Amino acid sequence: xxxxPKWIRLWHVLNAILFLILIITGLSMxxxxxxxxSYIVGFATAIKWHNFSALIxxxxxxxxxxxxxxxxxxxYYKISKENFLNELLSQLKYYSLGMFKGEKxxxxxxxxRKFNPLQKVTYVLAMYxxxxxxxxxxxxxLFPEITVSKFFGISGLIYTDILHISMxxxxxxxxxxxxxxxxxxxxxxxxxxxxxxxxHRDDEHQS
Amino acid sequence: MKxxxxxxxxxxxxxxxxxxxxxEVFGFKMNNQSATDTNTFVSPFQKDNERCFxxxxxxxxxxxxxxxxxxxKELMYSERIVKRELFYNSNHKSFSCTDCHxxxxxxxxxAGELRMEQKYNCIDCHGGDEKFAQYHxxxxxxxYQKSTHFKLEEEGFSCWKCHDPHSYxxxxxxxxxxxxxxAYDNAICLNCHSNFxxxxxxxxxxxxxxxxxxxxxxxxxxHFKSVRCIECHTKINDSIKISxxxxxxxxxxxxxxxxxxxxxxxMASLYKFESKAQRRDGFFNxxxxxxSYVIGANRNEYLNLxxxxxxxGVIGVIGIHIVFRIRKNNKTY
Numbered sequence: 001x002x003x004x005p006k007w008i009r010l011w012h013v014l015n016a017i018l019f020l021i022l023i024i025t026g027l028s029m030x031x032x033x034x035x036x037x038s039y040i041v042g043f044a045t046a047i048k049w050h051n052f053s054a055l056i057x058x059x060x061x062x063x064x065x066x067x068x069x070x071x072x073x074x075x076y077y078k079i080s081k082e083n084f085l086n087e088l089l090s091q092l093k094y095y096s097l098g099m100f101k102g103e104k105x106x107x108x109x110x111x112x113r114k115f116n117p118l119q120k121v122t123y124v125l126a127m128y129x130x131x132x133x134x135x136x137x138x139x140x141x142l143f144p145e146i147t148v149s150k151f152f153g154i155s156g157l158i159y160t161d162i163l164h165i166s167m168x169x170x171x172x173x174x175x176x177x178x179x180x181x182x183x184x185x186x187x188x189x190x191x192x193x194x195x196x197x198x199x200h201r202d203d204e205h206q207s
Numbered sequence: 208m209k210x211x212x213x214x215x216x217x218x219x220x221x222x223x224x225x226x227x228x229x230x231e232v233f234g235f236k237m238n239n240q241s242a243t244d245t246n247t248f249v250s251p252f253q254k255d256n257e258r259c260f261x262x263x264x265x266x267x268x269x270x271x272x273x274x275x276x277x278x279x280k281e282l283m284y285s286e287r288i289v290k291r292e293l294f295y296n297s298n299h300k301s302f303s304c305t306d307c308h309x310x311x312x313x314x315x316x317x318a319g320e321l322r323m324e325q326k327y328n329c330i331d332c333h334g335g336d337e338k339f340a341q342y343h344x345x346x347x348x349x350x351y352q353k354s355t356h357f358k359l360e361e362e363g364f365s366c367w368k369c370h371d372p373h374s375y376x377x378x379x380x381x382x383x384x385x386x387x388x389x390a391y392d393n394a395i396c397l398n399c400h401s402n403f404x405x406x407x408x409x410x411x412x413x414x415x416x417x418x419x420x421x422x423x424x425x426x427x428x429x430h431f432k433s434v435r436c437i438e439c440h441t442k443i444n445d446s447i448k449i450s451x452x453x454x455x456x457x458x459x460x461x462x463x464x465x466x467x468x469x470x471x472x473x474m475a476s477l478y479k480f481e482s483k484a485q486r487r488d489g490f491f492n493x494x495x496x497x498x499s500y501v502i503g504a505n506r507n508e509y510l511n512l513x514x515x516x517x518x519x520g521v522i523g524v525i526g527i528h529i530v531f532r533i534r535k536n537n538k539t540y
Binding site (some may be wrong): 029030031034044051066095099100102141144145153154155161162165166171177194 | 425462471496506510514518525528530535
């Protein structure tokens with residue numbers, strides 16, 4: 001089943017590379033120290049790479065949103081209110097118990113349903129909530145002169161930074177879980193190959 | 208979705224809201240006088256000083272030219288103008304002009320040789336005086352003599368190049384508006400380093416390239432308004448309040464980590480006066496947050512711990528899941 005068109009695969013691989021660069025450089029800036037001048041990457045280098053990668057990530061995000069608006073791919077992210085919670089619990093139950101008992105996947109992949117309910121929620125939260133907040137707060141840190149100078153007696157930049165690092169942290173956790181769940185296919189590597197070839201095999205679990 | 212919309216509106220509000228201080232984001236104010244300064248001081252020498260201010264207090268002065276037999280109006284050389292309001296707000300406001308200048312200046316026209324009079328330096332009055340012991344003027348003098356500025360004494364450098372005795376006032380203890388203090392202190396450096404008229408008196412260099420030389424600094428404008436030049440260009444000395452050992456440019460701080468770290472040098476320089484009154488809400492170097500925010504220096508210990516617990520938790524859950532998958536696979540085969 002051909003599920004991942006070329007533009008999605010290109011967007012996805014670029015997003016993955018940028019996420020890795022941004023996590024490494026972000027950690028380097030946040031946990032830099034005098035005694036350990038190059039915490040993973042030196043501060044000055046980390047800033048340059050972080051800013052540049054963030055710019056590309058923003059453009060890539062615009063491509064993703066525009067692509068979803070203009071192609072049929074957007075429909076996979078629509079969450080139906082009906083039975084939403086039950087479906088979500090059913091998927092969670094499958095991951096935590098059902099799959100170990102040999103039960104069948106409650107929401108097998110079809111051309112109409114690329115994502116299971118849990119995937120939909122996490123992808124929507126990641127791509128339509130966390131990434132926009134990450135980008136907006138990142139712009140606030142990149143151009144501190146446009147950020148509120150003081151809020152409740154302390155610098156507005158700290159609120160912006162906490163929002164930025166929180167979103168960065170949640171997206172890092174999302175990436176970790178996302179990579180792990182991608183090993184839940186027929187073979188641990190088959191879902192990764194699916195994202196490279198564009199074809200999804202029916203006998204696979206979903207990530 | 209309503210929560211989502213509410214969040215977006217809140218975020219946009221945060222960024223769109225700009226405070227009055229944004230008007231001063233770029234550039235420094237050369238004559239940075241606080242708007243709240245109201246000069247209520249009345250000098251015991253006001254009347255005496257007025258004899259000097261009559262001509263030196265503004266750009267125009269008048270005198271009777273006895274040779275021509277009429278009143279003559281002239282422009283006062285800008286370097287000889289002393290603004291009354293600045294003087295009476297300065298640290299030396301209680302002085303009479305003739306405490307430092309020769310009494311012969313009371314005669315007009317002034318005698319030509321008075322231009323050659325020896326001027327006092329800070330240490331001449333403040334040295335060895337118990338009243339000023341807390342300021343450690345001797346240590347300041349010793350630091351100055353080791354500083355790169357001291358090498359220019361032959362060219363005419365002195366304390367007064369930075370601290371105009373007619374207008375200088377200590378501002379670093381102005382905790383109400385640190386940004387104003389930073390602008391005031393940086394204006395002292397810029398008085399020469401961005402003003403070629405003054406700069407050329409001390410050097411043969413043909414141009415000032417302050418902005419280009421700081422090109423390497425990310426967010427240059429933000430750095431310039433958030434820290435003083437001396438944070439990077441002096442050697443920190445714990446025994447005096449403000450370091451006066453101006454380093455040669457090759458030795459200036461260029462490593463970002465010096466400030467952007469848990470043990471930031473800013474706590475021993477710009478925030479020295481306040482560092483004992485740290486915030487207790489988990490932020491390292493929290494006092495900086497009153498005015499600014501420094502990446503790497505203002506991390507929060509509670510958030511660090513929380514993120515570590517969450518990360519270990521997620522890795523733990525994944526680990527348990529892997530164990531169950533392996534057990535299931537073993538049973539299957």
